[in-house]
Amino acid sequence: MKKTLAIMLAALMALAFAACAAPAAAPAAEPAAPAAEPAAPAAEPAESAKDVKDLKLGFILGSREHAFYLSIEEGINAAAAEMGFTAVVLESDLNGAVASERIENLVVEGCDAISLSVNDPSGSTPAIVAADAEGVPMFAFDCTSSETDVIKCFVGTDNYQGGVIGGEATIARLDALGLTSGATVGIIGYPEPQSCIDREAGWMSVMEANKDKYGLNIVNLGNYKGDADTAKSLMDDALTQYPDMAVVFTVGDPACIGALASIKAAGASTQMIGFDANPEAHEAILDAENGKIWVADVAQDPYQIGYQIAQQMVKYVTEGTVDQQTILISPYLVDASNAKA
Numbered sequence: 001m002k003k004t005l006a007i008m009l010a011a012l013m014a015l016a017f018a019a020c021a022a023p024a025a026a027p028a029a030e031p032a033a034p035a036a037e038p039a040a041p042a043a044e045p046a047e048s049a050k051d052v053k054d055l056k057l058g059f060i061l062g063s064r065e066h067a068f069y070l071s072i073e074e075g076i077n078a079a080a081a082e083m084g085f086t087a088v089v090l091e092s093d094l095n096g097a098v099a100s101e102r103i104e105n106l107v108v109e110g111c112d113a114i115s116l117s118v119n120d121p122s123g124s125t126p127a128i129v130a131a132d133a134e135g136v137p138m139f140a141f142d143c144t145s146s147e148t149d150v151i152k153c154f155v156g157t158d159n160y161q162g163g164v165i166g167g168e169a170t171i172a173r174l175d176a177l178g179l180t181s182g183a184t185v186g187i188i189g190y191p192e193p194q195s196c197i198d199r200e201a202g203w204m205s206v207m208e209a210n211k212d213k214y215g216l217n218i219v220n221l222g223n224y225k226g227d228a229d230t231a232k233s234l235m236d237d238a239l240t241q242y243p244d245m246a247v248v249f250t251v252g253d254p255a256c257i258g259a260l261a262s263i264k265a266a267g268a269s270t271q272m273i274g275f276d277a278n279p280e281a282h283e284a285i286l287d288a289e290n291g292k293i294w295v296a297d298v299a300q301d302p303y304q305i306g307y308q309i310a311q312q313m314v315k316y317v318t319e320g321t322v323d324q325q326t327i328l329i330s331p332y333l334v335d336a337s338n339a340k341a
Contacts, residue, residue, distance in 0.1 A: 049318050050112065055085040057313050058106035059306075060099055060116035062142065063226075064091050066254065067278040068302050069117070072141065075306025083314055092116065094226050096123015103127040107136050113152075113313045115139035119193045119226075121147050137316055141309040142302075143193040153322040155309040155329070157300040159195045162275060162331035163202020166249045166298050169273050169333055170203070171210055173247050173295060177271075186219040186238055186248040188231055188255040196251040199275055199298075203249050221248070224255045231258030239266045247271050253278045256294055260284065263293050271295045282339040296335040304329055 080087040092099035132150040144154040190196040224231035256274035277299030284294040
């Protein structure tokens with residue numbers, strides 16, 4: 001099977017490279033929030049459905065270096081303990097080539113279904129399609145791929161709405177600071193995973209809606225690539241050019257960690273709003289000094305993401321259907337009033 005999958009994957013990657021050469025379509029005039037998806041069509045029932053306790057399910061996290069993915073793993077393991085299936089949990093190091101190799105290995109191991117965080121859609125989608133063609137149902141959590149329709153179910157945060165929440169918090173900070181005319185605001189993005197693309201789009205929608213009213217100068221600091229050191233460098237450069245930047249929004253907490261170090265080193269008054277609300281975010285928000293800079297964070301529920309994707313995989317393998325093709329979990333804002341020590 002591994003040889004067959006490798007051949008199929010090579011062919012699919014060739015097609016993907018050809019598609020990359022095609023000109024991109026013009027962007028939509030207005031970013032739209034992700035729409036809820038209808039339930040997936042039922043698969044053909046197996047002649048003899050497996051008992052849940054006989055199932056082996058594969059999961060590929062983005063990276064265990066991030067607390068967010070460790071919480072997703074906790075949810076997966078809780079579902080496995082409760083429902084009785086065997087969970088094989090790997091990580092991709094946020095790398096599409098590594099994710100592809102993990103998919104291939106899980107297919108060879110005989111997993112009944114596989115789910116992953118599609119952090120690098122271009123790099124891992126061909127492997128997703130190849131595994132599906134081998135008869136292994138594919139699922140996604142946290143980040144998905146818009147480059148294929150074979151994914152049976154995606155469970156993640158409503159990231160566009162999370163970006164909107166971050167944008168509203170940005171405007172609220174400007175009001176609190178009395179900076180209602182001509183303030184500079186910035187965003188540290190990560191325009192590779194779809195989740196972060198959606199967060200940026202949601203935040204930008206609020207900035208554009210308030211641009212004229214507040215006379216905003218909106219600055220995109222660049223792509224931090226999921227790396228705190230890169231975020232620090234981006235923030236260093238931004239503060240050199242915009243020393244009075246009022247508020248910066250980041251699409252992930254690792255960016256806040258790097259930006260916090262930069263802001264403190266520069267002695268700047270810039271405030272930050274992050275995304276993930278990992279434990280370090282709660283700690284920083286409640287800290288007497290760091291809380292003056294890291295003032296809020298958009299929270300997700302990674303435990304539920306892991307738990308619910310496992311539930312949907314079991315349901316599909318045993319019943320041939322899922323509750324919905326897209327299951328979005330609502331985010332919320334964490335600040336000093338509700339952060340946990």
